[in-house]
Every structure is written in structure tokens, then in C-alpha cells.
Amino acid sequence: MKRITILGATGSIGSSTLDLVERAPEQFEVLALTANRDVARLAAAAIRTNAKRAVVADASCLGALRDALAGTGIDSQGGAEAVCDAARMGADWTMAAIVGTAGLRPTMAAMEAGGIIALANKEALVSAGDVMMAAARASTVTLLPVDSEHNAVFQCFDSAAAHRVRRIVLTASGGPFRETPLEAMRTITPEQAVAHPNWSMGAKISVDSATMMNKGLELIEAFHLFPVRADQLDVLVHRQSVVHSMVEYVDGSVLAQMGTPDMRTPIAYALAWPDRMATPCEPLDLARIGRLDFEAPDPVRFPALRLARGALEAGGARPAILNAANEVAVEAFLRRRIGFLEIAAIVADTLECYDPAAPETLDAVLAIDAEARRVAGERVKDCVA
Numbered sequence: 001m002k003r004i005t006i007l008g009a010t011g012s013i014g015s016s017t018l019d020l021v022e023r024a025p026e027q028f029e030v031l032a033l034t035a036n037r038d039v040a041r042l043a044a045a046a047i048r049t050n051a052k053r054a055v056v057a058d059a060s061c062l063g064a065l066r067d068a069l070a071g072t073g074i075d076s077q078g079g080a081e082a083v084c085d086a087a088r089m090g091a092d093w094t095m096a097a098i099v100g101t102a103g104l105r106p107t108m109a110a111m112e113a114g115g116i117i118a119l120a121n122k123e124a125l126v127s128a129g130d131v132m133m134a135a136a137r138a139s140t141v142t143l144l145p146v147d148s149e150h151n152a153v154f155q156c157f158d159s160a161a162a163h164r165v166r167r168i169v170l171t172a173s174g175g176p177f178r179e180t181p182l183e184a185m186r187t188i189t190p191e192q193a194v195a196h197p198n199w200s201m202g203a204k205i206s207v208d209s210a211t212m213m214n215k216g217l218e219l220i221e222a223f224h225l226f227p228v229r230a231d232q233l234d235v236l237v238h239r240q241s242v243v244h245s246m247v248e249y250v251d252g253s254v255l256a257q258m259g260t261p262d263m264r265t266p267i268a269y270a271l272a273w274p275d276r277m278a279t280p281c282e283p284l285d286l287a288r289i290g291r292l293d294f295e296a297p298d299p300v301r302f303p304a305l306r307l308a309r310g311a312l313e314a315g316g317a318r319p320a321i322l323n324a325a326n327e328v329a330v331e332a333f334l335r336r337r338i339g340f341l342e343i344a345a346i347v348a349d350t351l352e353c354y355d356p357a358a359p360e361t362l363d364a365v366l367a368i369d370a371e372a373r374r375v376a377g378e379r380v381k382d383c384v385a
């Protein structure tokens with residue numbers, strides 16, 4: 001029995017993970033499930049999986065969680081520190097699927113406890129890449145990428161021949177606005193932005209896919225996860241989302257991982273690693289799909305990608321600022337306070353006017369994240385005014 005914990009159990013990744021776990025109850029014992037405020041979904045999942053503990057990050061929801069779990073014997077806890085405590089319960093396998101830098105402390109807490117960390121929470125790695133990877137190297141933890149692109153690279157990357165890798169190519173669907181006339185992009189609504197053509201995901205990452213900031217964050221994520229230089233990382237738009245990413249070697253061989261776009265495949269890979277497990281995902285039918293298209297990303301349409309590339313190359317505090325400003329701007333867009341094109345503009349402005357030294361500790365990363373949020377929040381107010 002693998003003892004597992006799911007941080008962000010009520011989200012899109014959390015639900016897909018639960019789906020796999022619940023199909024193989026003889027293989028998994030659930031230690032802890034966490035959420036922010038979605039008590040109904042959390043309590044239902046905790047009861048179904050007979051979890052030992054359920055935690056809401058928002059302490060004001062603890063009363064409702066206690067009521068929902070009354071008589072079940074499941075321990076209920078509330079507050080951000082309780083999420084970190086749950087992450088330290090000593091699971092063999094932890095899914096880090098909280099959205100945003102809210103997942104940073106819990107993910108680091110899980111890393112202190114050891115075991116396998118299946119990392120979906122890319123914002124944590126983007127913000128605190130050097131600090132997080134140093135902690136990973138100093139611990140016994142195994143970090144497995146869940147993001148479909150990095151999971152694909154992980155499956156194709158021959159670590160024994162890392163010096164023979166020429167390039168990593170991350171594929172991108174291009175999101176829903178790959179062909180939208182540029183003048184029409186100004187009036188894009190949150191509903192249009194979250195309607196991803198190929199993947200079913202949470203709201204924040206769906207907007208990131210639409211701006212292609214998601215691919216920018218993924219460039220930074222890949223830089224930390226794999227032993228390559230920034231200039232060895234490329235992006236290719238591939239609208240069918242069948243080839244999930246590729247590794248090119250010096251002899252000209254290119255290894256790609258393919259599959260139907262369903263996050264349960266990379267999650268299952270991480271759940272069963274180093275073995276494999278069956279999933280209910282639709283098998284890939286290339287004859288039916290017929291063709292696979294590839295094109296270079298359009299730098300005018302997707303300025304966020306350029307901003308992220310700049311942050312990656314500059315390093316230091318830049319990725320944390322990029323990420324924090326993006327989180328603020330996406331949230332403001334989803335609340336209809338700013339327009340779609342203002343997301344990248346706010347990130348650019350924040351990077352422009354805030355340039356602290358590189359953070360060396362987790363607290364320093366969080367301080368930079370907080371200040372970048374404040375600066376980006378001011379920009380949002382300017383846009384609204």
C-alpha cells in the first residue's frame with residue numbers, strides 16, 4: 001500500500017488524481033487531502049477514500065468541514081499551517097497540486113518529510129526554483145514532474161547521457177486564441193479564455209494557456225528540473241496536443257512522448273513510477289487524428305512568452321516577480337477588472353519597476369512575491385481607474 005497525500009485535492013489535478021486512486025483502492029492509503037475553501041468536495045472525497053485527515057487552508061471554513069465530517073473519524077484541520085502539517089505527515093507519495101505560490105510552503109513542507117513529490121504546482125518551482133532545487137538535492141525526496149510537457153521530457157530524457165542532449169522542445173497548444181484576429185483579443189472574456197480547446201483545467205492555468213504565460217512558466221520549470229541551459233529550451237506550437245514534448249540528442253534523434261490529452265496519463269506515470277499503471281484514458285488513435293501540425297509561436301500575439309524567457313535568462317528574483325505579477329493580473333482578469341491584453345502589460349510593468357536581489361531563502365522568495373503582488377496590484381488599480 002502506498003500512503004498518499006493530495007495537496008489541492010478539490011482542483012482539476014486533485015480530482016484526476018483521486019479518480020485514479022479510487023480505481024485502485026487496494027494500492028493506496030490516503031493520509032491527507034487538502035483544499036482552500038471547497039468543503040463539500042473535500043469532505044466527500046475524504047469520506048470516499050477514508051482519508052485520515054482533511055484540511056481547509058481557509059480557517060473560516062473549518063467549522064463547516066467539522067460538521068461535514070462529524071461521526072466519520074476523519075481528523076479535520078484548518079489554516080495555512082495545518083496544510084503544511086498535513087504535508088509533513090510522512091506520505092510515501094504527495095501530489096503538490098495547489099494553484100499558485102500558495103502551494104510553495106506546503107510543497108517545501110512535503111519535501112522536508114521525504115518520499116516522492118509529484119509536482120504539478122509549477123508556480124512554486126518558478127518562484128523558488130533555486131531554493132527549492134537546493135532543498136531537493138539536500139533531502140531524500142524524489143521530484144517527479146506532473147505537468148504533461150515535463151512528464152514527457154522526463155520519460156524521454158536519458159540522464160546518463162545528459163551531455164548528449166542538444167535541445168528540449170516543449171509543445172504548446174497555442175490556446176483558444178491562436179488564430180483570433182489581434183484586434184479582437186482586446187475584448188476576450190474570462191469565459192472565452194478558460195475554454196481551452198484540448199485540456200480541461202482549472203481557471204488560472206487555462207488563462208495562462210490562453211496568454212501562453214503557461215509555456216513561459218514551463219520554460220522556467222524545465223530549466224530547474226533538467227540539466228540543460230536556458231538556450232537549450234525551445235517552444236513549438238502543436239495544436240492537437242498529442243506530442244507532449246520532445247528531447248533532441250546530438251546525433252539528430254528526437255524522442256517524443258505522445259498520448260491523448262488527459263492529465264490522468266502523466267499523473268498515473270508519477271503515481272506508479274518506476275512502474276506503470278492502467279488508466280481509463282482514451283487510447284491514442286493517430287489514424288483518426290490524421291495529421292499533427294507544428295509552428296513557431298507568434299511573439300506579437302504572445303508577449304508573455306517573451307517576458308518569461310527574459311526572466312529565465314536574467315534569473316535571480318525575475319521569475320518570482322513574473323509569476324507573482326501574473327497571478328495578480330490573471331485574478332483581476334477573471335474578476336473582470338482588467339482586459340485580456342492587460343495581463344501581460346501588468347507583468348511587464350511590474351518587472352520594469354521592481355528589481356530586488358536574488359532570493360536565497362524561502363522567506364526571501366515569499367517577501368519578493370508579496371512586494372511584486374503589491375506593485376502589480378497598484379497597476380491593476382491604474383487600469384481600473
Ligand code: NDP
Nearest residue numbers: 008010011012013036037038057098099102120121201202
Ligand atoms: P484548480 O484551480 O482546479 O485547483 C486548485 C487547488 O488548490 C484546489 O484544491 C484549491 O482548493 C486549492 N487552493 C487554492 N488556493 C489555495 C490556497 N490559498 N491554499 C491552499 N489550497 C489552495 O487548479 P488546477 O488543478 O488546474 O492546477 C493546480 C496546479 O497544477 C497549478 O499550479 C497548475 O498550474 C498545475 N497544472 C495543472 C494542470 C491541469 O491540467 N489542471 C496541468 C499542469 C499543471 P479549493 O477548491 O478549495 O479552492
